[in-house]
Amino acid sequence: MSKNILLSIIIPVYNEEDVLCMFMKRVSEVIKKIHNIKAEYIFINDGSTDDTLINLIALKKTYPQIKIIDLSRNFGKEAAMTAGLQYANGSIIIPIDADLQDPPELIPEMISKWQEGFDVVLAHRSNRDSDSFLKRFTARCFYWLNNKISTPHIPDNVGDYRLISRPVVDALNTLPESKRFMKGLFAWVGFKTTQVDYVRDERAAGESKFNGWKLWNFALEGLTSFGTVPLRIWTYVGALVAGISFILTLKILIQVIFLGIDVPGYASIMVAVTFLGGLQLIGIGTLGEYLGRAYMETKNRPIFIVRKIL
CATH class of the missing domain: 3.90.550.10 (Spore Coat Polysaccharide Biosynthesis Protein SpsA; Chain A)
Incomplete structure (x- = not known):
């Protein structure tokens, strides 16, 4: 050396x-x-x-x-x-x-x-x-x-x-x-x-x-x-929830139209609304994290400001 x-x-x-x-x-x-x-x-x-x-x-x-x-x-x-x-x-x-x-x-x-x-x-x-x-x-x-x-x-x-x-x-x-x-x-x-x-x-x-x-x-x-994987995850979560919702919709239609079973609505609607609302808020929060980063970067502010060098 x-x-x-x-x-x-x-x-x-x-x-x-x-x-x-x-x-x-x-x-x-x-x-x-x-x-x-x-x-x-x-x-x-x-x-x-x-x-x-x-x-x-x-x-x-x-x-x-x-x-x-x-x-x-x-x-x-x-x-x-x-x-x-x-x-x-x-x-x-x-x-x-x-x-x-x-x-x-x-x-x-x-x-x-x-x-x-x-x-x-x-x-x-x-x-x-x-x-x-x-x-x-x-x-x-x-x-x-x-x-x-x-x-x-x-x-x-x-x-x-x-x-x-x-x-x-x-x-x-x-x-x-x-x-x-x-x-x-x-x-x-x-x-x-x-x-x-x-x-x-x-x-x-x-x-x-x-x-x-x-x-x-x-x-x-x-x-x-x-990475953008956290954003991509919500695409799959949305597809999964939509698929489950579609299956449940078919189930309710079959029960009401073909079997004549009355489906109580209040509890199921509240669960569905709160569950989907929670998922949406989490997804919006994840999107907000990335938008916030992009917003701060566009300002192009200095990383730090030096008051004095001693």
Whole structure:
């Protein structure tokens, strides 16, 4: 490997004042031990309301390799990561969270895989016991469903923590969409990929900023970002319901005309109306998700706005 390979470490932060010092101390110790690697630390302050920015400015005095991208408000993690990718200068780039659930000690192994010729080195969570049962279960359901209905395939139990080479970043930076699902975009651009396994730790400090509602919306974003199968499903559901309705209609006609059986109407009508009404609302909601995405994309607004670079 040639000398002075620049590694860009991208760290989106939102209200992470409690972990920044621990993070920098631990990551910098890891980087010091890697031969012929120098690092820049790109922190994207995603509209934090605590002392995150103040602490970053203080840390910069100790670690001059830090670059702070201060966004004008909270745009969300996907936008913050996009900002980091656009401002990264390294030949290799690693996005990582500041909470230290993803161990920085994995970085040397990632770099070794890159030296072997891989453009993407995924950090695969071989054990997620640090997460709650509900989070693990819903994650499995999401990956299974997403990979059934969408292209490309998103690797199971792989987050944003990974190594990507400069060609991969350049490809990602050319993608124009503003509603970004980064796990899908990472998979979509392709390139030669491998993975390394690790066990996810508990958060070093602070609390997760993703609650159940945010995770649900994030999952919907992923399911509608890379395929139209959810729309196509409703064509088949409609055909199935119409077929069943036709059969029931024939049954009622036979009972009334040929057998003289009086068919009570109130209960059956209420069931039919509420059932079909529910199906229609779900179908309209699915259509609305796609229309909403198209509507937001036509506005062509920037993904993020930078207030200041420090």
